[in-house]
Amino acid sequence: MTVRTDLHIHSCLSPCADEDMTPADLAGMSFINGQRLIALTDHNSARNCPAAAAAAAAYGLGFIPGMEVTTSEDIHAVCLFPDLCCALDFDGYIYRHIPDIPNRPEVFGNQVILDADGCVLGTEPRLLITGCDISILDLPGIVAGYGGVCYPAHIDREGNGLLGILGAWPPELDVRAAEVNLSFVKQQFSGGAGQNTGCGGAETGVGAGVGAEAGARAGVGAGTGAGAVAGTGAEAGVENNDRFGRFRGLIPEGARLIAASDAHRLSDLPPAGFPIELESADFSGLARWINSAR
Numbered sequence: 001m002t003v004r005t006d007l008h009i010h011s012c013l014s015p016c017a018d019e020d021m022t023p024a025d026l027a028g029m030s031f032i033n034g035q036r037l038i039a040l041t042d043h044n045s046a047r048n049c050p051a052a053a054a055a056a057a058a059y060g061l062g063f064i065p066g067m068e069v070t071t072s073e074d075i076h077a078v079c080l081f082p083d084l085c086c087a088l089d090f091d092g093y094i095y096r097h098i099p100d101i102p103n104r105p106e107v108f109g110n111q112v113i114l115d116a117d118g119c120v121l122g123t124e125p126r127l128l129i130t131g132c133d134i135s136i137l138d139l140p141g142i143v144a145g146y147g148g149v150c151y152p153a154h155i156d157r158e159g160n161g162l163l164g165i166l167g168a169w170p171p172e173l174d175v176r177a178a179e180v181n182l183s184f185v186k187q188q189f190s191g192g193a194g195q196n197t198g199c200g201g202a203e204t205g206v207g208a209g210v211g212a213e214a215g216a217r218a219g220v221g222a223g224t225g226a227g228a229v230a231g232t233g234a235e236a237g238v239e240n241n242d243r244f245g246r247f248r249g250l251i252p253e254g255a256r257l258i259a260a261s262d263a264h265r266l267s268d269l270p271p272a273g274f275p276i277e278l279e280s281a282d283f284s285g286l287a288r289w290i291n292s293a294r
Contacts, residue, residue, distance in 0.1 A: 003281045004273030007039040008260035013048040015109035017264040027055035035273035037062035037281040043128045046091040054116035062281035071136040076153040076160040079143045082283045090146040097132040154181035176293040177256040
């Protein structure tokens, strides 16, 4: 069945996200926009996932607890888990592997932890947007040990994107999916400048980072199909969209391409979501789809 998804959303726990990105509000807006399966992926933390899970359940949304990990190479990776227990256990593991640098809310923003009723439980004092001491090559095996799956985030961006940082996909990286971040497409379609909504800097295509030939194949800043993606929530699916099919030459053959918003504010959440053909609108359905990649 076709499931409309958004598998990369930040809450007010991420310091670069708006404080109105409460778990209840992001779940409510996702429901209004037509999504049916969402994932909360705050920077290096899963502590707002319990509240988001409760809010999603209230709206009848499928929910996957997750995290966006910043690796030792400064690469962002989406990590998703089958349940809250696994996600929070992984949260504790990652917390021991990020530096103990105090957050400065006046510079980086607040890091707010909420309960299911939207009440503030506290704020995280340690800065969450730093890199951990785990390599992108080691992360997939660690995540698998907690029952989860992971894949590089927003590979079409230079800032914190695997291709922009490493220049090419490392052959020893054992993952079966990669994410493209479509927030810039919505802004281009509406006449905006296409600025990044996240913490990674300007929304620049990967062509400059991986060479002219790869840049031509990636075609992040050119080509057609932006209207279809931004206006209808990628009706044909990202894997069948010519604009993003150009990433095929940059990732392993058969790997899944997953579109997501990387939303940091309510206005970033996409209308209708991004469709994936899944057996079920939950982690099991997504994991089966990813792991069935050739």
